[in-house]
Amino acid sequence: MKNEIVISGFGGQGTLLAGVEIAQAALEQGLQTTWFPSYGAEMRGGTANSTVVVSDDEIGSPVVFSPNALIALNELSLEKFSPRLVKGAVVIAPFKNKPAGDFNYFYVDVLDLAKQAGSLKAANMAAVGALICALEKPDTVSITLDSLLLACKKTFEKKPEFIGLNQKAIEAGYNFIKSQK
Amino acid sequence: MKELIKGNIALCNGALDAGLNGYFGYPITPQNEVPEYLSRRMVELGRTFIQAESEIAAANMVLGACATGKKAMTSSSSPGISLKQEAISYLAAQELPAVIANVQRGGPGLGNIAGSQADYFQAVKGGGHGDYKIIVLSPNSVQEMYDFSYEAFGLAQKYRTPVLILADGIIGQMMEPAEFNKPKIDPNTPISADWALTGAKGRPPRSIKSLLMKDGALYEHNLELQKKYKTIAQNEIRCEKFLAEDAEIILVAFGIASRIAKGAVKLARACGIKAGLLRPQTLWPFPTEIISSFAKSGVTFLSVELNAGQMVEDVKLAVNGKCEVDFLGKPGGVLLSEQEILNRLQEIAKRG
Numbered sequence A: 001m002k003n004e005i006v007i008s009g010f011g012g013q014g015t016l017l018a019g020v021e022i023a024q025a026a027l028e029q030g031l032q033t034t035w036f037p038s039y040g041a042e043m044r045g046g047t048a049n050s051t052v053v054v055s056d057d058e059i060g061s062p063v064v065f066s067p068n069a070l071i072a073l074n075e076l077s078l079e080k081f082s083p084r085l086v087k088g089a090v091v092i093a094p095f096k097n098k099p100a101g102d103f104n105y106f107y108v109d110v111l112d113l114a115k116q117a118g119s120l121k122a123a124n125m126a127a128v129g130a131l132i133c134a135l136e137k138p139d140t141v142s143i144t145l146d147s148l149l150l151a152c153k154k155t156f157e158k159k160p161e162f163i164g165l166n167q168k169a170i171e172a173g174y175n176f177i178k179s180q181k
Numbered sequence B: 001m002k003e004l005i006k007g008n009i010a011l012c013n014g015a016l017d018a019g020l021n022g023y024f025g026y027p028i029t030p031q032n033e034v035p036e037y038l039s040r041r042m043v044e045l046g047r048t049f050i051q052a053e054s055e056i057a058a059a060n061m062v063l064g065a066c067a068t069g070k071k072a073m074t075s076s077s078s079p080g081i082s083l084k085q086e087a088i089s090y091l092a093a094q095e096l097p098a099v100i101a102n103v104q105r106g107g108p109g110l111g112n113i114a115g116s117q118a119d120y121f122q123a124v125k126g127g128g129h130g131d132y133k134i135i136v137l138s139p140n141s142v143q144e145m146y147d148f149s150y151e152a153f154g155l156a157q158k159y160r161t162p163v164l165i166l167a168d169g170i171i172g173q174m175m176e177p178a179e180f181n182k183p184k185i186d187p188n189t190p191i192s193a194d195w196a197l198t199g200a201k202g203r204p205p206r207s208i209k210s211l212l213m214k215d216g217a218l219y220e221h222n223l224e225l226q227k228k229y230k231t232i233a234q235n236e237i238r239c240e241k242f243l244a245e246d247a248e249i250i251l252v253a254f255g256i257a258s259r260i261a262k263g264a265v266k267l268a269r270a271c272g273i274k275a276g277l278l279r280p281q282t283l284w285p286f287p288t289e290i291i292s293s294f295a296k297s298g299v300t301f302l303s304v305e306l307n308a309g310q311m312v313e314d315v316k317l318a319v320n321g322k323c324e325v326d327f328l329g330k331p332g333g334v335l336l337s338e339q340e341i342l343n344r345l346q347e348i349a350k351r352g
Helices: A015-028 A075-084 A110-117 A120-135 A145-155 A160-178 B007-017 B033-044 B055-067 B078-083 B085-093 B120-124 B142-159 B169-173 B217-235 B255-270 B288-294 B311-319 B338-351
Strands: A002-010 A032-037 A047-055 A069-072 A090-093 A104-107 B003-006 B022-025 B048-051 B072-076 B099-104 B135-137 B163-168 B175-178 B239-242 B249-252 B275-280 B282-284 B300-305 B324-329
Touching: A002 A015, A002 A075, A002 A120, A015 A032, A015 A047, A015 A120, A015 A145, A015 B003, A015 B175, A032 B169, A047 A075, A069 A075, A069 A120, A075 A090, A090 A120, A104 A120, A110 A120, A110 A160, A120 A145, A120 A160, A145 A160, B003 B007, B007 B033, B007 B099, B007 B142, B007 B163, B007 B169, B007 B175, B022 B033, B022 B055, B033 B048, B048 B055, B055 B072, B055 B078, B055 B085, B072 B078, B078 B085, B078 B099, B085 B217, B099 B142, B099 B169, B120 B163, B120 B282, B135 B142, B142 B163, B142 B169, B142 B175, B142 B217, B163 B169, B163 B255, B169 B255, B239 B255, B249 B255, B249 B338, B255 B275, B255 B300, B255 B338, B275 B288, B288 B311, B300 B311, B300 B338, B311 B324, B324 B338
Parallel strands: A002 A069, A069 A090, A090 A104, B022 B048, B022 B072, B072 B099, B099 B163, B135 B163, B249 B275, B249 B300, B300 B324
Antiparallel strands: A002 A047, A032 A047, A032 B175, B003 B175, B135 B282, B239 B275
16 A cells, blocks of 8 residues: 655645644554655745655655645646646545546535634645545555544644644545545 | 654754754754754753854854863754864864764755755765764664764764764655654763863863874874774674665665665566665765675666765775676756666666
């Protein structure tokens, strides 16, 4: 099992933290994982992204050339990363029109899901929940909803007032995909 | 218990657990998490943190602190490490146990902020002036950022020598699970150094200097230094071997490149190519004899580096003409992929 995930959007949309959630969930399950951020000048105005690799084997590069999963929170990110995806990759994005390409596109209105969970700011978490569900395969090791919720509790340890909200958003994203499967 | 943590923070934790007394630095990407984190932690722990007015000042503050027998370190990234070279030469001359971390970025000049391995020559071939060597450790994971940072202090004290941790922007910026499991050393443990400048009350004064003008004094000092370097080279070489024993193509790679090279070795084995990897964990002392022991006819070496070809020269010296040595690398802060390495391995295998 190996997932190479890119999470991309405008700086401020929480794409780095969303990646940390997935990596932390992988750690909770005893899987190997790496997280790598974009850093520096490209954060201003352009896209900010993080790359997460999850595997049951040792991980080489934390930087990924052809991801098999993408969360694109702005159109710029979708344009930038969708041509690089491997065939059959999973894409989570809040845009109704699927761009051309041989990948598995899930339109998810993450802002609406986050709003229902309590705050627009949790849109990144709704996207993570959706991605985890979309990546789940029967009879293979996958990141589970439970470990993601536990990861959320740990990463927000110092701001416990945000745990509930973010967990709700994760569940909302997860259930949205589940209902389509 | 493992924590998900950044390489740069793991490096800090290694130094803190080793009993770091003082950190002196100046900001530069991609190592900024180091001064940022230590500016808080060192104060919380009642230890010394100084953001100096320049990299040069920071390195000389380390020199001063080390001269008093304290555990001191500085860190920077490539252009900043160039500025510290004068102080590193002085540290080597004065045999002071300083720890320096270089989280490399693309060069030359200000270059860019991407991870790179173009400071190999600077790290292992002097960097500053004069006949000297420093121990150079090359971590390739967040865990090793912690381990090597911790161990750097022990090595520095044991041999009274500066130790450089040669990391890169990718290892520094990435997060990975790591465990901080080494015994915590109390920074207030009294020092037993019989050379440290601790105030001469009740004993004859000591001096630590690098200007040796008396006839033959500098020559003698150099011979002593070389003797010490020989001892270090005998005792401290570290090199990881992966599927090297029966390999027909042996990759040599350090740091971040070694992770990608290892992935390529696995891909190559799956295609029936007998590839293996040697990963120097110490770049000086270099595992010359280990590499030499694998050099025989029918074997090809491939040095894989994120630069235009630096360590490959040391691989060639080790192989000493016994077989072919090839190079694959990219300069300017650009990363190689496993597939690119595999393509080269397939070419080599084809030409036999």
